[in-house]
Amino acid sequence: MCLGIPAKIVKIDERQIAEIEIGGIIRKASLQLVPEAKVGDYVIAHAGFAIQILDEKEAQETLKLLEAFSEIPE
Amino acid sequence: MKYLSEYRDPVLAQKVIENIKKISHTPVNLMEVCGTHTVAISKNGIRQVMPKTVTLLSGPGCPVCVTANEDIDKAIWLARQSGVILATFGDMMKVPGSYSSLSAEKAEGVDIRVVYSTLDALQIADDNPDKKVIFFGVGFETTSPTIALSILEARKRGLKNYSVLARHKLIPPAMAALLSLGEVKLHGFICPGHVSTIIGSKPYKFIAEEHGIPCVISGFEPLDVLQTIYMLVRQAENGEARVEVQYKRSVRSEGNTTALKILDEVFEVCDADWRGIGIIPNSGFKLKEDYSDFDADKIFDVEVPPPKDDPPGCSCGEILRGVKFPYQCKLFGKACTPERPIGPCMVSSEGACAAYYRYGTG
Ligand code: SF4
Numbered sequence: 001m002c003l004g005i006p007a008k009i010v011k012i013d014e015r016q017i018a019e020i021e022i023g024g025i026i027r028k029a030s031l032q033l034v035p036e037a038k039v040g041d042y043v044i045a046h047a048g049f050a051i052q053i054l055d056e057k058e059a060q061e062t063l064k065l066l067e068a069f070s071e072i073p074e
Numbered sequence: 075m076k077y078l079s080e081y082r083d084p085v086l087a088q089k090v091i092e093n094i095k096k097i098s099h100t101p102v103n104l105m106e107v108c109g110t111h112t113v114a115i116s117k118n119g120i121r122q123v124m125p126k127t128v129t130l131l132s133g134p135g136c137p138v139c140v141t142a143n144e145d146i147d148k149a150i151w152l153a154r155q156s157g158v159i160l161a162t163f164g165d166m167m168k169v170p171g172s173y174s175s176l177s178a179e180k181a182e183g184v185d186i187r188v189v190y191s192t193l194d195a196l197q198i199a200d201d202n203p204d205k206k207v208i209f210f211g212v213g214f215e216t217t218s219p220t221i222a223l224s225i226l227e228a229r230k231r232g233l234k235n236y237s238v239l240a241r242h243k244l245i246p247p248a249m250a251a252l253l254s255l256g257e258v259k260l261h262g263f264i265c266p267g268h269v270s271t272i273i274g275s276k277p278y279k280f281i282a283e284e285h286g287i288p289c290v291i292s293g294f295e296p297l298d299v300l301q302t303i304y305m306l307v308r309q310a311e312n313g314e315a316r317v318e319v320q321y322k323r324s325v326r327s328e329g330n331t332t333a334l335k336i337l338d339e340v341f342e343v344c345d346a347d348w349r350g351i352g353i354i355p356n357s358g359f360k361l362k363e364d365y366s367d368f369d370a371d372k373i374f375d376v377e378v379p380p381p382k383d384d385p386p387g388c389s390c391g392e393i394l395r396g397v398k399f400p401y402q403c404k405l406f407g408k409a410c411t412p413e414r415p416i417g418p419c420m421v422s423s424e425g426a427c428a429a430y431y432r433y434g435t436g
Contacts, residue, residue, distance in 0.1 A: 003110055003424075004110075004216065004267075004268040004271070004294075006076065006077035006078060008076070030191070030193060030223075032223055032332075033219055033220075033223070033330060033332055033333045033336070034330070034332065035332060042076060042077055044268065044271060044324055046216055046217070046220075046268060047163070047190065047191050047192070047213075047216075047217055047220050048190055048191020048192070048193055048194070048220065049191065049219070049220045049223070051216065051219070051268065051271055051272060051330060051333065052271045052324050052325075052326075052330055054077055054323045054324055055322065055323050055324070056323075058322035058323045059077060059080075059322075059323040061322065062293075062298075062301075062320070062322055062323060063080055063081075065301070066081075066086055066090065066297055066301060067086065069086065069089040069090050069093055070085075070086065070089045
């Protein structure tokens, strides 16, 4: 029940309810826990609420670190 | 899919596994505290590809599984009162209490509604002004802000018929409790990514510093979990114990400050009863005095018969403490399956028994 999924914000209404896209499906999520979120941001959605905005730069850093595993010589 | 498929590259995964093998010399027991990690590890066959030196244990991180029988009994008692609608998350429905389950009660005609979000529960209260709507709130730090918000929202809207049976639990005190029980020797914690998205990385510091156990906060994709294992093994091999964050794209060290403020406004820390472990000091949330008009424990005089233990033969308690693997329960896969579950660890989709049953025991 603690499942959280990355989703893209496509629309925000005046009550801070967003339409979010998860794998082509549109659902609703409240942005009250991430009031600074904007259309186009990716958020972690959990039980009808966005709980954090995903950080693009940090995501790239993690991928870079992971890719570095391939370069470690045998 | 963005933020998903990049972390599922099998070639890269193989590289990370090779590197874990290369650096791991001393045997370590690493515990994944969160049920979603248990599922991710089982589903991706991560246990099977670990070197002999790395053992992965499942911990108490499924809120459905750790809810005590007595609390389920109380929710059922409340649901049975006249003029009451009980709302809860779907996962709670099938979990057996001492004498019944919410789904058995619903089949008998008791008004119990499954909701996806607390806002849906508020809507039910809005639509049924002549009924008392009680939300049975379970979950860890990830879910509790959404419950706290529903209370703030109910007050704002002037809803007088909404209350919460709050049974929220906190993860770091449970980790410390497992360590002090001393039943399993642990060398590292795979810390929950979404609980930490809310609370940040600081609340684990005492586990690293006072208990000397490495902690790495992990994402949920296969590469996330593998990288986390690599980081934990590296710390253990170097004799270090620090809190590191692998899941940096979602976890800031200070957590989600908006959510933390809301939690602090509505809840205060209290002792909580965990299935399989018992009372853990300061490991739960209750409503603050100022919100007692939304507190089902205060509004209703709940009276339930003494709770019963888990069904005979069920080892959920030991599984939640990491003392036993699911396949070591003699009912596993025989008398107990997801179709006919006996204990909560087989009922919940994030329960260790259900994950091992579905994806293999590895
Ligand atoms: S297999 Fe079933 S009976 Fe055994 S511990 Fe798991 S849930 Fe309980």
